[in-house]
Amino acid sequence: MEQSFKLLVAAIVAASLLSVIMMVLWKPLPEFDLTNTEVTSTDVYPDKGSVGTVFSIRAEVASYPEEGVRKCEQPKEVRAVIGGEKAVLIDNGLQGDEKENDCVFGGTWNSELSSGGKKQVFIEVGDYSGKIKRKRVGNVSLTETKCITVSNGKINIVFIGSNYSDPGQIVDDARIHSMYLFNVQPFKDYEDEIKITALNTSMDLDCGKKQGVSEGIHLIQCDDTLISRLGARCGADEIVVLLNSTKMIGSAIPHAYVSRIYPEILVHELGHSFGKEKINLGDQYSYGISSDQGRIEGLPNCDVEGCPKWDQVKGTSCVKVDKFGLPGCTYTDWYSPKKFDAEGGVSVMEGIEAREKRVLSPPFEKVGFDPVSEQYLKKVLEEYK
Amino acid sequence: MKLKTFLILMFFIAGAFGKVYVMEMTVDKEFVGITALDGKAPEEPESGLKASVRSSEGTVLGSKNFQVPSEKFLDDFSRNESIGGVIKLTNTTFGVVIPFFEEGTELVVYDNNGENLFSKDLSRFTEQEEEKKSEEEVEKFQWWWIGFAVIVVVLLFFLIWLSKSREHENL
Numbered sequence: 001m002e003q004s005f006k007l008l009v010a011a012i013v014a015a016s017l018l019s020v021i022m023m024v025l026w027k028p029l030p031e032f033d034l035t036n037t038e039v040t041s042t043d044v045y046p047d048k049g050s051v052g053t054v055f056s057i058r059a060e061v062a063s064y065p066e067e068g069v070r071k072c073e074q075p076k077e078v079r080a081v082i083g084g085e086k087a088v089l090i091d092n093g094l095q096g097d098e099k100e101n102d103c104v105f106g107g108t109w110n111s112e113l114s115s116g117g118k119k120q121v122f123i124e125v126g127d128y129s130g131k132i133k134r135k136r137v138g139n140v141s142l143t144e145t146k147c148i149t150v151s152n153g154k155i156n157i158v159f160i161g162s163n164y165s166d167p168g169q170i171v172d173d174a175r176i177h178s179m180y181l182f183n184v185q186p187f188k189d190y191e192d193e194i195k196i197t198a199l200n201t202s203m204d205l206d207c208g209k210k211q212g213v214s215e216g217i218h219l220i221q222c223d224d225t226l227i228s229r230l231g232a233r234c235g236a237d238e239i240v241v242l243l244n245s246t247k248m249i250g251s252a253i254p255h256a257y258v259s260r261i262y263p264e265i266l267v268h269e270l271g272h273s274f275g276k277e278k279i280n281l282g283d284q285y286s287y288g289i290s291s292d293q294g295r296i297e298g299l300p301n302c303d304v305e306g307c308p309k310w311d312q313v314k315g316t317s318c319v320k321v322d323k324f325g326l327p328g329c330t331y332t333d334w335y336s337p338k339k340f341d342a343e344g345g346v347s348v349m350e351g352i353e354a355r356e357k358r359v360l361s362p363p364f365e366k367v368g369f370d371p372v373s374e375q376y377l378k379k380v381l382e383e384y385k
Numbered sequence: 386m387k388l389k390t391f392l393i394l395m396f397f398i399a400g401a402f403g404k405v406y407v408m409e410m411t412v413d414k415e416f417v418g419i420t421a422l423d424g425k426a427p428e429e430p431e432s433g434l435k436a437s438v439r440s441s442e443g444t445v446l447g448s449k450n451f452q453v454p455s456e457k458f459l460d461d462f463s464r465n466e467s468i469g470g471v472i473k474l475t476n477t478t479f480g481v482v483i484p485f486f487e488e489g490t491e492l493v494v495y496d497n498n499g500e501n502l503f504s505k506d507l508s509r510f511t512e513q514e515e516e517k518k519s520e521e522e523v524e525k526f527q528w529w530w531i532g533f534a535v536i537v538v539v540l541l542f543f544l545i546w547l548s549k550s551r552e553h554e555n556l
Contacts, residue, residue, distance in 0.1 A: 014538050015542075052422050108509050221474075224479045229420070233422060
Protein backbone atom coordinates (compact mmCIF):
# COMPACT_ATOMS: atom_id res chain seq x y z
CA MET A 1 0.00 0.00 0.00
CA GLU A 2 2.90 2.26 0.86
CA GLN A 3 4.54 1.46 -2.49
CA SER A 4 1.34 2.31 -4.32
CA PHE A 5 1.16 5.58 -2.51
CA LYS A 6 4.76 6.35 -3.54
CA LEU A 7 3.97 5.54 -7.16
CA LEU A 8 0.89 7.75 -7.07
CA VAL A 9 2.94 10.60 -5.62
CA ALA A 10 5.63 10.06 -8.29
CA ALA A 11 2.97 10.14 -10.98
CA ILE A 12 1.51 13.35 -9.63
CA VAL A 13 4.99 14.92 -9.38
CA ALA A 14 5.91 13.86 -12.94
CA ALA A 15 2.62 15.10 -14.36
CA SER A 16 2.96 18.37 -12.45
CA LEU A 17 6.49 18.81 -13.71
CA LEU A 18 5.43 18.25 -17.29
CA SER A 19 2.48 20.57 -16.81
CA VAL A 20 4.84 23.29 -15.57
CA ILE A 21 7.05 22.75 -18.63
CA MET A 22 3.96 22.92 -20.81
CA MET A 23 2.79 26.11 -19.13
CA VAL A 24 6.20 27.72 -19.59
CA LEU A 25 6.40 26.74 -23.22
CA TRP A 26 2.75 27.22 -24.03
CA LYS A 27 1.78 30.42 -25.75
CA PRO A 28 -1.79 31.54 -26.03
CA LEU A 29 -3.29 31.39 -29.50
CA PRO A 30 -3.22 34.75 -31.20
CA GLU A 31 -6.50 36.59 -31.28
CA PHE A 32 -7.95 36.39 -34.71
CA ASP A 33 -11.43 37.14 -35.93
CA LEU A 34 -12.24 35.65 -39.30
CA THR A 35 -15.54 37.48 -39.69
CA ASN A 36 -13.84 40.85 -40.19
CA THR A 37 -11.09 39.48 -42.39
CA GLU A 38 -11.03 40.27 -46.09
CA VAL A 39 -8.86 39.21 -49.00
CA THR A 40 -8.55 42.60 -50.64
CA SER A 41 -6.09 42.21 -53.48
CA THR A 42 -4.35 39.34 -55.13
CA ASP A 43 -1.74 38.78 -57.77
CA VAL A 44 -0.84 35.53 -59.52
CA TYR A 45 2.22 35.60 -61.77
CA PRO A 46 2.30 34.46 -64.50
CA ASP A 47 -1.33 33.91 -65.43
CA LYS A 48 -0.45 31.26 -67.97
CA GLY A 49 2.36 28.81 -68.45
CA SER A 50 3.38 25.28 -69.17
CA VAL A 51 3.28 22.47 -66.63
CA GLY A 52 6.37 22.86 -64.43
CA THR A 53 6.19 26.65 -64.18
CA VAL A 54 6.53 28.06 -60.67
CA PHE A 55 3.70 30.52 -60.05
CA SER A 56 4.09 33.35 -57.51
CA ILE A 57 0.99 34.24 -55.54
CA ARG A 58 0.40 37.32 -53.41
CA ALA A 59 -2.68 38.13 -51.40
CA GLU A 60 -3.48 41.00 -49.11
CA VAL A 61 -5.34 39.66 -46.07
CA ALA A 62 -6.38 42.22 -43.48
CA SER A 63 -8.96 42.64 -40.74
CA TYR A 64 -11.40 45.52 -40.73
CA PRO A 65 -12.88 45.61 -37.21
CA GLU A 66 -14.36 49.06 -37.75
CA GLU A 67 -14.92 51.28 -40.73
CA GLY A 68 -11.64 52.80 -41.81
CA VAL A 69 -9.58 50.62 -39.45
CA ARG A 70 -7.25 48.11 -41.05
CA LYS A 71 -5.32 45.62 -38.94
CA CYS A 72 -2.66 43.10 -39.92
CA GLU A 73 -3.54 40.10 -37.80
CA GLN A 74 -2.04 36.67 -38.10
CA PRO A 75 -4.51 34.07 -39.32
CA LYS A 76 -3.68 30.45 -38.57
CA GLU A 77 -3.13 29.89 -42.25
CA VAL A 78 -3.36 31.70 -45.55
CA ARG A 79 -3.11 29.55 -48.59
CA ALA A 80 -3.75 29.54 -52.30
CA VAL A 81 -5.70 26.66 -53.77
CA ILE A 82 -5.01 26.23 -57.46
CA GLY A 83 -6.90 23.49 -59.21
CA GLY A 84 -7.20 21.64 -55.90
CA GLU A 85 -3.50 21.92 -55.04
CA LYS A 86 -2.48 24.03 -52.06
CA ALA A 87 0.32 26.54 -51.56
CA VAL A 88 0.98 28.11 -48.16
CA LEU A 89 1.29 31.90 -48.22
CA ILE A 90 3.44 33.61 -45.59
CA ASP A 91 3.83 37.26 -44.59
CA ASN A 92 7.54 37.27 -43.76
CA GLY A 93 8.93 39.51 -46.46
CA LEU A 94 10.73 36.62 -48.15
CA GLN A 95 7.99 35.23 -50.34
CA GLY A 96 7.84 38.05 -52.87
CA ASP A 97 5.51 39.75 -50.34
CA GLU A 98 7.73 42.81 -49.87
CA LYS A 99 7.67 43.39 -46.06
CA GLU A 100 7.09 41.30 -42.95
CA ASN A 101 3.68 41.75 -41.26
CA ASP A 102 2.35 44.14 -43.91
CA CYS A 103 -0.82 42.09 -44.52
CA VAL A 104 0.61 40.90 -47.84
CA PHE A 105 1.12 37.15 -47.90
CA GLY A 106 3.22 35.50 -50.58
CA GLY A 107 4.26 32.10 -51.75
CA THR A 108 4.85 29.92 -54.75
CA TRP A 109 3.09 27.04 -56.40
CA ASN A 110 5.10 24.61 -58.49
CA SER A 111 2.85 23.19 -61.19
CA GLU A 112 5.21 20.29 -61.87
CA LEU A 113 2.79 17.57 -60.77
CA SER A 114 -0.28 19.24 -62.17
CA SER A 115 -2.17 18.50 -65.35
CA GLY A 116 -2.96 21.01 -68.06
CA GLY A 117 -6.10 23.10 -68.25
CA LYS A 118 -7.69 26.20 -66.83
CA LYS A 119 -7.35 26.21 -63.04
CA GLN A 120 -9.39 28.28 -60.65
CA VAL A 121 -7.41 30.13 -58.00
CA PHE A 122 -8.84 30.54 -54.50
CA ILE A 123 -7.35 32.21 -51.45
CA GLU A 124 -8.26 30.50 -48.18
CA VAL A 125 -7.86 32.11 -44.78
CA GLY A 126 -8.13 29.84 -41.75
CA ASP A 127 -8.69 30.78 -38.11
CA TYR A 128 -7.64 28.85 -34.98
CA SER A 129 -10.97 27.12 -34.56
CA GLY A 130 -10.72 25.48 -37.95
CA LYS A 131 -13.04 27.83 -39.81
CA ILE A 132 -12.01 28.82 -43.32
CA LYS A 133 -12.93 31.81 -45.48
CA ARG A 134 -12.54 31.24 -49.20
CA LYS A 135 -12.41 33.71 -52.06
CA ARG A 136 -12.08 33.02 -55.74
CA VAL A 137 -9.48 35.37 -57.18
CA GLY A 138 -8.99 34.26 -60.78
CA ASN A 139 -7.66 31.59 -63.08
CA VAL A 140 -4.38 30.33 -64.40
CA SER A 141 -3.99 28.52 -67.70
CA LEU A 142 -1.67 25.58 -67.61
CA THR A 143 -0.65 23.73 -70.72
CA GLU A 144 1.06 20.41 -71.06
CA THR A 145 3.94 20.78 -73.48
CA LYS A 146 6.20 18.32 -75.14
CA CYS A 147 9.50 19.13 -76.82
CA ILE A 148 9.76 16.85 -79.86
CA THR A 149 13.14 16.50 -81.52
CA VAL A 150 12.85 16.70 -85.30
CA SER A 151 16.59 16.55 -85.96
CA ASN A 152 19.62 16.40 -83.70
CA GLY A 153 22.43 18.89 -83.28
CA LYS A 154 23.87 21.38 -80.83
CA ILE A 155 22.32 24.68 -81.91
CA ASN A 156 18.69 24.33 -80.92
CA ILE A 157 16.03 26.07 -83.03
CA VAL A 158 12.65 25.60 -81.38
CA PHE A 159 9.45 25.93 -83.43
CA ILE A 160 6.38 27.01 -81.51
CA GLY A 161 2.96 27.14 -83.13
CA SER A 162 0.53 29.93 -82.42
CA ASN A 163 -3.17 29.25 -82.50
CA TYR A 164 -2.79 25.76 -83.98
CA SER A 165 -6.03 23.81 -83.79
CA ASP A 166 -4.02 20.58 -83.98
CA PRO A 167 -0.89 20.96 -81.82
CA GLY A 168 0.65 17.88 -83.48
CA GLN A 169 0.73 19.79 -86.79
CA ILE A 170 3.72 21.80 -85.56
CA VAL A 171 5.98 18.74 -85.89
CA ASP A 172 5.24 18.37 -89.62
CA ASP A 173 5.49 22.12 -90.15
CA ALA A 174 8.84 22.34 -88.33
CA ARG A 175 10.16 19.45 -90.45
CA ILE A 176 9.22 21.17 -93.74
CA HIS A 177 10.50 24.57 -92.61
CA SER A 178 13.82 23.06 -91.51
CA MET A 179 14.18 21.14 -94.82
CA TYR A 180 13.84 24.48 -96.52
CA LEU A 181 16.32 26.18 -94.18
CA PHE A 182 18.89 23.45 -94.77
CA ASN A 183 18.76 24.15 -98.50
CA VAL A 184 20.08 27.66 -97.90
CA GLN A 185 23.72 28.50 -97.20
CA PRO A 186 25.25 28.77 -94.65
CA PHE A 187 22.61 26.69 -92.80
CA LYS A 188 23.15 23.89 -95.34
CA ASP A 189 26.76 23.45 -94.20
CA TYR A 190 25.68 23.35 -90.55
CA GLU A 191 22.78 20.91 -90.88
CA ASP A 192 24.47 18.38 -88.57
CA GLU A 193 25.09 21.09 -85.96
CA ILE A 194 21.51 22.34 -85.84
CA LYS A 195 18.87 20.71 -83.71
CA ILE A 196 15.26 21.27 -84.71
CA THR A 197 12.71 20.99 -81.92
CA ALA A 198 8.96 21.32 -82.21
CA LEU A 199 6.99 22.31 -79.16
CA ASN A 200 3.74 20.47 -79.06
CA THR A 201 1.31 22.88 -77.45
CA SER A 202 -2.10 24.31 -78.08
CA MET A 203 -1.36 27.43 -76.04
CA ASP A 204 -2.58 30.75 -77.39
CA LEU A 205 0.48 32.97 -77.81
CA ASP A 206 -1.67 36.08 -78.14
CA CYS A 207 -0.30 36.85 -81.60
CA GLY A 208 -3.12 39.22 -82.39
CA LYS A 209 -2.17 41.33 -85.33
CA LYS A 210 -2.06 45.01 -84.61
CA GLN A 211 -1.89 47.72 -87.22
CA GLY A 212 1.62 48.97 -87.72
CA VAL A 213 3.14 52.30 -88.55
CA SER A 214 2.08 52.41 -92.17
CA GLU A 215 -1.35 51.82 -93.53
CA GLY A 216 -1.98 48.18 -94.25
CA ILE A 217 1.09 46.79 -92.50
CA HIS A 218 0.41 44.17 -89.91
CA LEU A 219 2.53 44.14 -86.79
CA ILE A 220 2.77 40.67 -85.36
CA GLN A 221 2.90 41.20 -81.63
CA CYS A 222 2.80 38.05 -79.52
CA ASP A 223 3.26 37.38 -75.80
CA ASP A 224 7.06 37.30 -76.03
CA THR A 225 7.58 36.46 -72.37
CA LEU A 226 5.38 33.40 -72.69
CA ILE A 227 7.28 32.44 -75.84
CA SER A 228 10.60 32.79 -73.97
CA ARG A 229 9.30 30.57 -71.17
CA LEU A 230 8.10 27.92 -73.64
CA GLY A 231 11.35 28.11 -75.59
CA ALA A 232 13.44 27.74 -72.42
CA ARG A 233 11.53 24.53 -71.59
CA CYS A 234 12.93 23.03 -74.79
CA GLY A 235 16.40 24.56 -74.29
CA ALA A 236 16.04 26.97 -77.21
CA ASP A 237 18.96 28.90 -78.62
CA GLU A 238 16.65 30.41 -81.22
CA ILE A 239 12.86 30.49 -81.41
CA VAL A 240 10.62 30.46 -84.47
CA VAL A 241 6.94 31.21 -84.00
CA LEU A 242 4.74 29.78 -86.75
CA LEU A 243 1.48 31.65 -87.16
CA ASN A 244 -1.59 29.79 -88.28
CA SER A 245 -2.18 32.29 -91.06
CA THR A 246 -2.11 32.32 -94.85
CA LYS A 247 -0.96 35.93 -95.11
CA MET A 248 2.49 36.62 -96.58
CA ILE A 249 3.74 38.30 -93.48
CA GLY A 250 6.64 37.97 -91.11
CA SER A 251 8.25 39.76 -88.24
CA ALA A 252 11.41 39.57 -86.18
CA ILE A 253 12.94 40.50 -82.82
CA PRO A 254 13.25 39.09 -80.31
CA HIS A 255 12.24 35.89 -82.15
CA ALA A 256 11.29 35.08 -85.75
CA TYR A 257 7.55 35.09 -86.50
CA VAL A 258 6.18 33.84 -89.78
CA SER A 259 3.07 32.45 -91.47
CA ARG A 260 3.27 28.69 -91.30
CA ILE A 261 2.91 28.21 -95.07
CA TYR A 262 5.82 30.48 -96.05
CA PRO A 263 9.24 29.00 -95.18
CA GLU A 264 10.75 31.54 -97.61
CA ILE A 265 9.76 34.28 -95.20
CA LEU A 266 11.20 32.27 -92.33
CA VAL A 267 14.66 32.48 -93.91
CA HIS A 268 14.30 36.26 -94.17
CA GLU A 269 13.07 36.68 -90.58
CA LEU A 270 15.73 34.34 -89.20
CA GLY A 271 18.28 36.57 -90.93
CA HIS A 272 17.10 39.37 -88.63
CA SER A 273 16.87 37.36 -85.41
CA PHE A 274 19.45 34.56 -85.67
CA GLY A 275 22.34 35.28 -83.34
CA LYS A 276 23.11 36.32 -79.81
CA GLU A 277 22.78 40.00 -80.63
CA LYS A 278 19.34 41.58 -80.70
CA ILE A 279 19.51 42.68 -84.34
CA ASN A 280 21.55 40.72 -86.82
CA LEU A 281 20.97 41.17 -90.55
CA GLY A 282 18.99 44.14 -91.80
CA ASP A 283 16.56 44.53 -94.67
CA GLN A 284 18.30 45.11 -97.98
CA TYR A 285 15.28 46.91 -99.36
CA SER A 286 14.77 50.61 -98.79
CA TYR A 287 12.53 52.03 -96.09
CA GLY A 288 12.50 55.34 -97.94
CA ILE A 289 14.10 57.29 -95.08
CA SER A 290 17.70 58.20 -94.38
CA SER A 291 19.77 56.72 -91.55
CA ASP A 292 19.62 59.93 -89.49
CA GLN A 293 15.82 59.55 -89.41
CA GLY A 294 15.97 55.86 -88.51
CA ARG A 295 16.47 53.85 -85.35
CA ILE A 296 19.16 51.35 -86.38
CA GLU A 297 22.75 52.38 -85.89
CA GLY A 298 24.58 49.74 -87.87
CA LEU A 299 23.99 46.55 -89.80
CA PRO A 300 26.49 43.99 -91.07
CA ASN A 301 24.84 43.78 -94.51
CA CYS A 302 24.28 47.48 -95.26
CA ASP A 303 27.01 50.07 -95.45
CA VAL A 304 27.77 53.66 -96.25
CA GLU A 305 28.97 54.80 -99.68
CA GLY A 306 32.06 52.90 -100.81
CA CYS A 307 31.05 49.86 -98.69
CA PRO A 308 34.27 49.54 -96.63
CA LYS A 309 32.69 46.75 -94.53
CA TRP A 310 32.97 44.16 -97.31
CA ASP A 311 35.57 45.54 -99.67
CA GLN A 312 37.63 42.40 -99.00
CA VAL A 313 34.74 39.96 -99.57
CA LYS A 314 34.74 38.21 -102.95
CA GLY A 315 31.70 38.47 -105.17
CA THR A 316 30.40 41.69 -103.66
CA SER A 317 29.86 45.19 -104.90
CA CYS A 318 28.29 48.36 -103.55
CA VAL A 319 24.72 48.58 -104.84
CA LYS A 320 22.69 51.73 -104.45
CA VAL A 321 19.27 50.62 -105.73
CA ASP A 322 17.14 47.80 -104.28
CA LYS A 323 15.15 45.25 -106.28
CA PHE A 324 12.15 47.58 -106.37
CA GLY A 325 14.22 50.39 -107.91
CA LEU A 326 14.36 52.46 -104.74
CA PRO A 327 17.66 53.82 -103.45
CA GLY A 328 18.94 52.30 -100.23
CA CYS A 329 19.64 49.30 -98.07
CA THR A 330 17.30 49.74 -95.08
CA TYR A 331 18.02 53.48 -95.27
CA THR A 332 18.29 55.57 -98.42
CA ASP A 333 21.95 56.48 -97.77
CA TRP A 334 23.12 52.88 -97.21
CA TYR A 335 24.27 50.36 -99.84
CA SER A 336 23.80 46.61 -100.41
CA PRO A 337 26.56 44.05 -101.06
CA LYS A 338 24.99 42.54 -104.19
CA LYS A 339 22.52 43.31 -106.91
CA PHE A 340 19.32 41.26 -106.55
CA ASP A 341 19.36 38.04 -108.57
CA ALA A 342 15.87 36.59 -109.04
CA GLU A 343 17.26 33.35 -110.56
CA GLY A 344 19.39 32.56 -107.54
CA GLY A 345 17.02 34.18 -105.07
CA VAL A 346 19.87 36.36 -103.80
CA SER A 347 19.53 38.05 -101.46
CA VAL A 348 16.59 36.94 -99.36
CA MET A 349 17.18 39.96 -97.12
CA GLU A 350 16.10 42.10 -100.09
CA GLY A 351 12.65 40.53 -99.99
CA ILE A 352 11.21 37.27 -101.22
CA GLU A 353 9.65 36.46 -104.58
CA ALA A 354 7.07 34.03 -103.27
CA ARG A 355 3.71 33.37 -104.87
CA GLU A 356 0.60 33.33 -102.79
CA LYS A 357 -0.16 29.88 -101.44
CA ARG A 358 -2.89 28.21 -99.48
CA VAL A 359 -1.01 25.26 -98.08
CA LEU A 360 2.53 24.50 -96.94
CA SER A 361 3.92 22.23 -99.62
CA PRO A 362 6.98 21.84 -101.86
CA PRO A 363 8.30 22.98 -104.33
CA PHE A 364 9.63 26.06 -102.63
CA GLU A 365 10.74 29.32 -104.07
CA LYS A 366 14.48 29.63 -104.39
CA VAL A 367 16.15 31.96 -101.91
CA GLY A 368 19.69 32.57 -100.73
CA PHE A 369 21.85 35.06 -98.89
CA ASP A 370 24.44 37.33 -100.47
CA PRO A 371 28.12 36.63 -99.59
CA VAL A 372 28.24 39.28 -96.83
CA SER A 373 25.09 38.04 -95.09
CA GLU A 374 26.22 34.45 -95.51
CA GLN A 375 29.58 35.25 -93.96
CA TYR A 376 27.92 36.99 -91.02
CA LEU A 377 25.57 34.05 -90.35
CA LYS A 378 28.49 31.64 -90.63
CA LYS A 379 30.28 33.61 -87.91
CA VAL A 380 27.16 33.42 -85.71
CA LEU A 381 26.88 29.67 -86.29
CA GLU A 382 30.55 29.21 -85.40
CA GLU A 383 30.03 31.16 -82.17
CA TYR A 384 27.14 28.86 -81.24
CA LYS A 385 29.26 25.76 -81.90
CA MET B 386 42.02 34.62 -61.16
CA LYS B 387 41.17 31.17 -59.81
CA LEU B 388 37.92 32.53 -58.37
CA LYS B 389 37.03 34.07 -61.73
CA THR B 390 37.64 30.74 -63.51
CA PHE B 391 35.53 29.00 -60.87
CA LEU B 392 32.68 31.48 -61.31
CA ILE B 393 32.81 31.14 -65.10
CA LEU B 394 32.75 27.35 -64.72
CA MET B 395 29.85 27.56 -62.28
CA PHE B 396 27.92 29.79 -64.66
CA PHE B 397 28.60 27.41 -67.54
CA ILE B 398 27.29 24.48 -65.47
CA ALA B 399 24.23 26.49 -64.46
CA GLY B 400 23.61 27.31 -68.12
CA ALA B 401 23.24 23.63 -68.95
CA PHE B 402 19.77 22.05 -68.89
CA GLY B 403 18.39 22.47 -65.41
CA LYS B 404 16.31 25.18 -63.88
CA VAL B 405 16.05 28.78 -65.07
CA TYR B 406 14.44 32.01 -64.02
CA VAL B 407 12.38 33.82 -66.66
CA MET B 408 12.12 37.51 -65.86
CA GLU B 409 9.53 39.69 -67.56
CA MET B 410 10.43 43.32 -68.25
CA THR B 411 8.88 46.13 -70.21
CA VAL B 412 10.81 47.63 -73.10
CA ASP B 413 10.98 50.73 -70.87
CA LYS B 414 13.16 48.63 -68.51
CA GLU B 415 10.62 48.14 -65.75
CA PHE B 416 10.27 44.89 -63.88
CA VAL B 417 7.01 42.97 -64.36
CA GLY B 418 7.52 39.57 -62.78
CA ILE B 419 9.70 36.50 -62.49
CA THR B 420 9.14 32.79 -62.49
CA ALA B 421 11.22 29.64 -62.40
CA LEU B 422 10.95 26.50 -64.50
CA ASP B 423 12.98 23.61 -65.88
CA GLY B 424 14.84 24.68 -68.97
CA LYS B 425 17.99 26.14 -70.45
CA ALA B 426 19.17 29.71 -70.82
CA PRO B 427 20.33 30.68 -74.32
CA GLU B 428 23.77 32.15 -74.86
CA GLU B 429 24.20 35.83 -74.09
CA PRO B 430 25.18 38.79 -76.25
CA GLU B 431 28.48 40.55 -75.65
CA SER B 432 26.89 43.77 -74.44
CA GLY B 433 23.66 45.15 -73.09
CA LEU B 434 21.93 45.18 -69.74
CA LYS B 435 23.15 42.77 -67.09
CA ALA B 436 21.17 40.53 -64.74
CA SER B 437 23.11 39.22 -61.73
CA VAL B 438 21.98 36.56 -59.29
CA ARG B 439 23.33 37.01 -55.77
CA SER B 440 23.40 34.85 -52.68
CA SER B 441 22.23 36.02 -49.24
CA GLU B 442 25.90 36.84 -48.46
CA GLY B 443 26.02 39.16 -51.47
CA THR B 444 28.19 36.87 -53.59
CA VAL B 445 27.49 37.15 -57.31
CA LEU B 446 26.61 33.60 -58.35
CA GLY B 447 26.28 34.44 -62.02
CA SER B 448 25.49 37.23 -64.47
CA LYS B 449 23.91 37.39 -67.86
CA ASN B 450 23.90 40.09 -70.50
CA PHE B 451 20.73 40.77 -72.43
CA GLN B 452 19.42 43.36 -74.86
CA VAL B 453 16.07 45.09 -74.80
CA PRO B 454 14.06 44.24 -77.94
CA SER B 455 12.54 47.67 -78.25
CA GLU B 456 12.37 47.50 -82.05
CA LYS B 457 10.58 45.06 -84.27
CA PHE B 458 11.08 44.29 -87.96
CA LEU B 459 7.89 43.82 -89.87
CA ASP B 460 7.53 42.55 -93.41
CA ASP B 461 4.53 42.25 -95.64
CA PHE B 462 5.36 40.43 -98.89
CA SER B 463 1.83 40.18 -100.18
CA ARG B 464 2.24 42.97 -102.71
CA ASN B 465 4.58 43.48 -105.62
CA GLU B 466 6.81 45.58 -103.45
CA SER B 467 8.00 44.70 -99.98
CA ILE B 468 6.42 46.85 -97.35
CA GLY B 469 7.98 46.85 -94.00
CA GLY B 470 10.28 48.59 -91.65
CA VAL B 471 11.35 48.85 -88.09
CA ILE B 472 9.04 50.20 -85.46
CA LYS B 473 9.68 51.23 -81.90
CA LEU B 474 7.69 49.18 -79.45
CA THR B 475 5.85 50.64 -76.51
CA ASN B 476 3.75 49.01 -73.78
CA THR B 477 5.39 45.70 -74.58
CA THR B 478 7.10 43.16 -72.40
CA PHE B 479 9.71 40.54 -73.12
CA GLY B 480 11.30 37.62 -71.30
CA VAL B 481 14.89 37.16 -70.18
CA VAL B 482 15.99 33.60 -69.43
CA ILE B 483 18.55 33.55 -66.61
CA PRO B 484 20.33 30.49 -65.18
CA PHE B 485 18.97 29.38 -61.80
CA PHE B 486 21.03 29.13 -58.64
CA GLU B 487 19.83 27.25 -55.55
CA GLU B 488 21.52 29.81 -53.30
CA GLY B 489 20.20 32.78 -55.26
CA THR B 490 18.25 35.18 -53.08
CA GLU B 491 18.45 38.41 -55.07
CA LEU B 492 18.30 39.45 -58.70
CA VAL B 493 19.98 42.72 -59.60
CA VAL B 494 19.59 44.28 -63.05
CA TYR B 495 22.07 46.87 -64.28
CA ASP B 496 21.71 49.16 -67.29
CA ASN B 497 24.26 49.60 -70.07
CA ASN B 498 26.30 51.96 -67.88
CA GLY B 499 26.45 49.52 -64.99
CA GLU B 500 23.96 51.46 -62.89
CA ASN B 501 21.50 49.53 -60.77
CA LEU B 502 18.08 49.56 -62.43
CA PHE B 503 16.29 47.41 -59.84
CA SER B 504 16.76 44.47 -57.54
CA LYS B 505 14.24 41.77 -56.71
CA ASP B 506 14.00 39.14 -54.01
CA LEU B 507 14.36 35.54 -55.17
CA SER B 508 14.11 33.82 -51.77
CA ARG B 509 10.79 32.22 -52.57
CA PHE B 510 12.38 30.12 -55.30
CA THR B 511 15.13 28.68 -53.10
CA GLU B 512 15.07 25.29 -51.41
CA GLN B 513 16.26 26.93 -48.17
CA GLU B 514 12.92 28.61 -47.77
CA GLU B 515 11.11 25.36 -48.32
CA GLU B 516 13.27 23.80 -45.61
CA LYS B 517 12.52 26.72 -43.32
CA LYS B 518 8.81 26.22 -43.85
CA SER B 519 9.05 22.53 -43.04
CA GLU B 520 11.11 23.35 -39.94
CA GLU B 521 8.31 25.61 -38.76
CA GLU B 522 5.89 22.76 -39.32
CA VAL B 523 8.13 20.42 -37.30
CA GLU B 524 8.23 23.00 -34.50
CA LYS B 525 4.42 23.07 -34.38
CA PHE B 526 4.33 19.29 -34.42
CA GLN B 527 6.64 19.04 -31.38
CA TRP B 528 3.96 20.73 -29.23
CA TRP B 529 1.68 17.80 -29.79
CA TRP B 530 4.44 15.43 -28.73
CA ILE B 531 4.85 17.19 -25.37
CA GLY B 532 1.14 16.93 -24.64
CA PHE B 533 1.11 13.34 -25.79
CA ALA B 534 4.13 12.53 -23.57
CA VAL B 535 2.38 13.96 -20.49
CA ILE B 536 -0.67 11.76 -21.09
CA VAL B 537 1.50 8.67 -21.68
CA VAL B 538 3.56 9.26 -18.51
CA VAL B 539 0.46 9.77 -16.34
CA LEU B 540 -1.23 6.73 -17.89
CA LEU B 541 1.88 4.62 -17.35
CA PHE B 542 2.18 5.56 -13.69
CA PHE B 543 -1.54 4.97 -13.25
CA LEU B 544 -1.34 1.49 -14.77
CA ILE B 545 1.68 0.60 -12.62
CA TRP B 546 -0.15 1.87 -9.54
CA LEU B 547 -3.27 -0.07 -10.54
CA SER B 548 -1.38 -3.35 -11.04
CA LYS B 549 0.58 -2.89 -7.79
CA SER B 550 -2.56 -2.15 -5.80
CA ARG B 551 -4.23 -5.27 -7.27
CA GLU B 552 -1.20 -7.33 -6.30
CA HIS B 553 -1.51 -6.04 -2.75
CA GLU B 554 -5.21 -6.81 -2.70
CA ASN B 555 -4.50 -10.39 -3.91
CA LEU B 556 -1.92 -10.83 -1.19
